[in-house]
Amino acid sequence: MDAVFEATIQVLLVFGPRRLTTTRVAERAGVSVGTLYQYFPNKQALFYALNERYLEALAERIECACLAQHGGPIETMIQALVDTYWKAKTERADVTRALYQSVAEIDNGPLIEAFGRRVDAATTAMFASSKTVVENLATVNLTLVTTIFGTVRSVFERNLRPAEGEAVRQELISMCVAYTAALGTPPAGTIVETSLASQERG
Template identity: 45%
Template sequence: MKTSPRVVLSPRKCPRQARSAVTVDAIFEATLQVLLATGSTRLNTTKVAERAGVSVGTLYQYFPNKQSLLFAVLERYLDRLMDRLEAACEARRGGAAEDMIEGVVQAYLQVKAEEAAISRALYYIVIELDARELVDKAIWRAERAIAAMLSTANDGQFSDPQAIARVVFAAIHGTVRMFYERDLPPMAGGDVERQLTMMCRSYVAAAGRTP
């Protein structure tokens, strides 16, 4: 029985010069535009190249196929999301633990709300490409940042900040997937943020701490 060849997901090369970086940025932006306009099934490298204003040959210099292009777009999106979360955690070091968690919830939901349509589209890309390793890497970054932040809380030391961070981010990530990355409409106004903040702050308040 023949097996299907494994699809190459890694890029052919990375941009090293400013001009190349601009070209790749244009390709990424065009990919998102085509993805939102047509969906992943009808997206192809020709449409992306036309939208980006480059030749298909230029696109293939960086990405050997549609799958590697989508994989790179997903990776960039997750990196940007985690960069914002890490920055929020860094900015709130040394504060009260419950305020720290409120800031993390706000930062994460803000990014998702800004790019809700893209989040939904890329959610299906994760499934299509089986990109669980990318998602796991992003989750690890989030948990590490939250744990490091909690370890500096000025109102008591947590016995296991890593375990607490894991539960907190699981709550945030799960809620976001329910309301922002599926077809379910979010609750009116800021209710998602308020309810999620209440839940996470209550959990952190009840977690074991040594004054």
């Protein structure tokens, strides 16, 4: 079973989503096609399960990391969040890349959506536990999570060199920290206006 998932990733990386065949996956996993179809009713189910499993593990990991930061300072929270997500995506970059490709096989939209909401909940709870009171936490949290997710994705997509990726990771933390730090004190005279402020008026 694990072998099948691993094989799927390998085939995805070596052959790409177009030339991934159930036969090839089975072969690589060291089982027969028939066996593959005893585990998964069809090809899509295999991909769905692969994504589900991956996102489940990732969600748990993030939830765990969030819980560990409860009550701490917001900067540490952000750093922990970025680091956890980044590490999870980076430590097995091949898996990450493979899963990005699996869009060709299934529409993992709903899975990603659910995953996002789940992480939102965990991080919101974490930030809410902070001593620093954040106004409009829902929006701020959504922004942080979406930004972090996206930046990691973009680092992969742009195929940044390791050093560049590392730099972006550290800067992302700074960015998020600066953002939350600035939340309470909007600098007067700026053109820029946060949605929080505008929404409060509107």
